Amino acid sequence: MTDRVDDQSLRGFLAMVQERFPEEFLRVSERVDSRLVPTAMVLELDRAGQSPVVMFDRLGDFDMPCVTNVAANRRLLAACLGVEPSALPTAFRDRSQNPIPCEVVERAAWDEVVLEGDALDLTKLPIPYQFTVDAAPYITAGQVTARDPLTGVDTTGFHRLMLKDKNRLGVSLHSRRRMYEYHRRAEERGESLPAAITIGVHPLHYMGSMTYAYGADVRKYEIIGALFGEPYRLARCGVGDLEAPAGAEMVIEGEILAGVHEPEGPFGEFTGYASYRSTQNVFVAHRLRMRRDAFFHSVTSGMSKDHILISCVTREGEILNALRRNLPNVTGVHVPHSTCGAFLAVIAMKKTAEGEPQMAAMAALATELYTKYVIVVDDDVDIFDLNDVFWAIATRVHAEKDIFFVPGAKGAIIDPSSDPKDFTLTKMGIDATRPSGREFAERLVVPDEARERARSILRGAGITL
Ligand SMILES: Cc1cc2nc3c(=O)[nH]c(=O)nc-3n(C[C@H](O)[C@H](O)[C@H](O)COP(=O)(O)O)c2cc1C
The missing domain is CATH 2.30.110.10 (Electron Transport, Fmn-binding Protein; Chain A)
Known part of the structure; x- marks a missing residue:
């Protein structure tokens, strides 16, 4: 051939x-x-x-x-x-x-x-x-x-x-x-x-x-x-x-x-x-x-x-696709392997106004039946590092106003949490972004130069980074 x-x-x-x-x-x-x-x-x-x-x-x-x-x-x-x-x-x-x-x-x-x-x-x-x-x-x-x-x-x-x-x-x-x-x-x-x-x-x-x-x-x-x-x-x-x-x-x-x-x-x-x-x-x-x-x-x-990675990547692409129509300030989407490449999506955005994270979460939740939890973070959070995402939830969320539920939504048949009779479930959105329009606590950062110097010393000491 x-x-x-x-x-x-x-x-x-x-x-x-x-x-x-x-x-x-x-x-x-x-x-x-x-x-x-x-x-x-x-x-x-x-x-x-x-x-x-x-x-x-x-x-x-x-x-x-x-x-x-x-x-x-x-x-x-x-x-x-x-x-x-x-x-x-x-x-x-x-x-x-x-x-x-x-x-x-x-x-x-x-x-x-x-x-x-x-x-x-x-x-x-x-x-x-x-x-x-x-x-x-x-x-x-x-x-x-x-x-x-x-x-x-x-x-x-x-x-x-x-x-x-x-x-x-x-x-x-x-x-x-x-x-x-x-x-x-x-x-x-x-x-x-x-x-x-x-x-x-x-x-x-x-x-x-x-x-x-x-x-x-x-x-x-x-x-x-x-x-x-x-x-x-x-x-x-x-x-x-x-x-x-x-x-x-x-x-x-x-x-x-x-x-x-x-x-x-x-x-x-x-x-x-x-x-x-x-x-x-x-x-x-x-x-x-x-x-x-x-x-x-x-x-x-x-x-x-082998079973999950392509689902992660294609869902990330498809959710981006849905969001970019209305929210050009979305900067990335990650669907983690640990949530079966299906059930959770993390969205990063440069928020310009209150309510945008909710819009993003609702659009992502509606893309298909597998996406049931969405977390929206600011673009300083590394969406591929779940430690960073959980840190944002721990330090930026007011549970009573930043978490919302969509009960009775269509879920996946093979999601064991969906209702065995009609396969419905409750979807959830979490806005883990900082409030806009007012001062918020300043994030600690190590300057790139110092970080690079530290990495080179550690590499020299035989530590794999
Ligand atoms: C490895 C793998 C196995 C899959 N197995 C099934 C399956 O058994 N049944 C199913 O309905 N979808 C399964 N899917 C998902 C479908 O392939 C996917 O939804 C596809 O877009 C369906 O194609 P269709 O539009 O031609 O139905 C699987 C996906 C992957 C990556």
Whole structure:
């Protein structure tokens, strides 16, 4: 396959990492149990503050290699966009404003091997079993694509896929975004939804697939093209006029059944809890197409950085997007990993008048169902340092007037705090900014010059800073 296709592929990304950031690539050549050990390794790396991509040459009894921890590293994601890590959310937001039409190429890299009928057996893929609570091994890096039965516009997004049989996967569409709606529309007509699962895509595909603040007629593939800065190269696969990225490792063609619900889960979710909540849909596979030397990709699930970091970055970008329309004085947004990359957003602003932090908090709380707590701080606070954020809350908040609640708001199905009957919850905004228009206590600061001198002395004494 040509380099043009591979430039936008997962293997193109891995080649970039090995060439420019060799210290961020870990190859495990010894045979490793596919049950629990890969997850434990990635969580141990997270704990140690390390985020290399991990390539397992041999998992369990499988011959196919499996890569994980592809999206756990802000430095590597920033390199994909050619920016510094601190500029990642803004670059993501700015680039995704200008979708670029896709290019459809004749042949895809994944057309080299085609398995169907009796030869199709998904249990032969090196699918890790990630947590003891999981109902089965799960495909976690499957980008599911389908077309809207009404408009023909397609979508792509990760959905967890429970291995049930050689050609049967359980799927949960709990995000209730496009795929949930497309399936509902197909079901209304009594039809299954033709769909394809792409495995082994570039992290920019991963990022672009998470966008949501765009018109329903904008293809996510075009937003992914915008992130690449050139048309995303797709090829036709063999189901329902669908197109998939030409450089992917493999594509599973099939359909999400209408009117069929089967037990799906539990699954170790990004919330850090076992999730028993699911839309309980069923995907039936008809065909597997793959590269002759295909490798598998698995997102390490649970609260790993691999599972959560892109959600942090894309939410930061999307919330910025919502705020910049009315509040140009917002200077940054951070969605911390420790709040599952979902439930809390910290906003920094140069406040010009009272009430602006409340406006910012309300706009951010309304961007989507996962954002349930918002803290607004002044721009002297480092929003990427939660110690600094808690210091601002401790020293600048009058609880009775600076904290407000929005009861009965729609929450996420898999948020364990949402009401089990209707999934509502109470959202909260905290204004942790200084009062405007009057003197406030003066913050202690160490001048940059003295700080730099101190750092150089400490470095000279062998202390890593
Ligand atoms: C690793 C990962 C796994 C995900 N799993 C699911 C899932 O099982 N079900 C779901 O509805 N959303 C899941 N999401 C979120 C969706 O991928 C995301 O909301 C996406 O935008 C939905 O795409 P859609 O608009 O095509 O439905 C996951 C996200 C990530 C990063």
